[in-house]
Amino acid sequence: MMTNKSSLNVHSFLKMKEAGTKITMVTAYDASMARCVEASEVDMILVGDSLGMVVLGYPNTLKVTVDDIVYHSAAVRRGAPNTFVVSDLPYMSYHLSLEEAQANAAELVIQGNCDAVKLEGGSHRRIEAVRAILDCEIPVCGHIGLTPQSVNKFGGFKIQGKTKEAHAELIRQALALEEAGVFMLVLEGIPEGLGREISQELKIPTIGIGAGRFTDGQVLVYHDLLGHSTLMPKFVKSYATLDEEITGALKHYHHEVRQGLFPGVEHVYFPVEE
Numbered sequence: 398m399m400t401n402k403s404s405l406n407v408h409s410f411l412k413m414k415e416a417g418t419k420i421t422m423v424t425a426y427d428a429s430m431a432r433c434v435e436a437s438e439v440d441m442i443l444v445g446d447s448l449g450m451v452v453l454g455y456p457n458t459l460k461v462t463v464d465d466i467v468y469h470s471a472a473v474r475r476g477a478p479n480t481f482v483v484s485d486l487p488y489m490s491y492h493l494s495l496e497e498a499q500a501n502a503a504e505l506v507i508q509g510n511c512d513a514v515k516l517e518g519g520s521h522r523r524i525e526a527v528r529a530i531l532d533c534e535i536p537v538c539g540h541i542g543l544t545p546q547s548v549n550k551f552g553g554f555k556i557q558g559k560t561k562e563a564h565a566e567l568i569r570q571a572l573a574l575e576e577a578g579v580f581m582l583v584l585e586g587i588p589e590g591l592g593r594e595i596s597q598e599l600k601i602p603t604i605g606i607g608a609g610r611f612t613d614g615q616v617l618v619y620h621d622l623l624g625h626s627t628l629m630p631k632f633v634k635s636y637a638t639l640d641e642e643i644t645g646a647l648k649h650y651h652h653e654v655r656q657g658l659f660p661g662v663e664h665v666y667f668p669v670e671e
């Protein structure tokens with residue numbers, strides 16, 4: 398029974414910004430990851446559609462479905478009953494109609510048991526989707542800059558906001574999203590100066606990933622943070638080397654079974670006399 402939800406809520410993050418307390422967020426995709434995040438005191442979890450890449454092995458996030466996010470969000474909630482969880486609305490789950498956007502957001506909250514949803518982009522249509530979802534009493538987190546669901550439009554995972562026009566457009570989008578009512582805004586893959594400017598302009602907190610040092614908080618993908626990933630962009634800092642640790646442990650296990658060293662007598666039930 399998930400009765401013990403976080404004491405943090407959408408208002409807490411605003412207060413943290415006002416107090417100058419940096420906000421921490423990390424992705425998680427299953428109960429064991431979520432359990433570790435909850436034990437770490439990281440402020441919130443994102444069930445990101447990055448799961449398509451780091452868990453399901455796709456080259457981008459476009460194939461992730463609402464059912465995938467529901468399945469993984471529910472697992473995350475079971476592992477982290479007390480942590481604020483934001484779940485991603487996947488590609489094409491909020492583009493076709495406002496009703497569909499509302500129904501899919503509600504599915505993530507009701508079946509996935511998350512506290513809020515996130516969607517990408519700041520165009521007029523996206524702002525309408527934000528308003529429609531908020532109308533269902535569901536908190537929405539925005540996400541602009543290098544939005545992975547636009548990978549084909551951008552011609553790859555490319556830093557955004559580099560020209561004067563693109564810089565101005567991202568500031569316009571950030572202000573429009575705040576005005577529409579998002580409680581937080583993820584800024585991804587933009588120059589540091591733009592990350593700082595948006596963070597200073599907005600009252601709501603900004604969470605950066607590859608957006609420099611001056612956003613109100615940071616988010617990293619779990620696998621990148623732990624060194625359990627094959628691709629390490631410039632903005633990632635790995636705080637562990639899990640890939641090496643895991644492969645080393647698996648090799649050790651393989652060797653011990655081959656050599657007859659595992660299982661030992663201490664691992665068996667009613668050992669036979671030799």
Ligand code: KIV
Nearest residue numbers: 424445446447583606
């Ligand atoms: O899907 C994800 O993990 C994200 C973060 C990179 C912000 O959207």
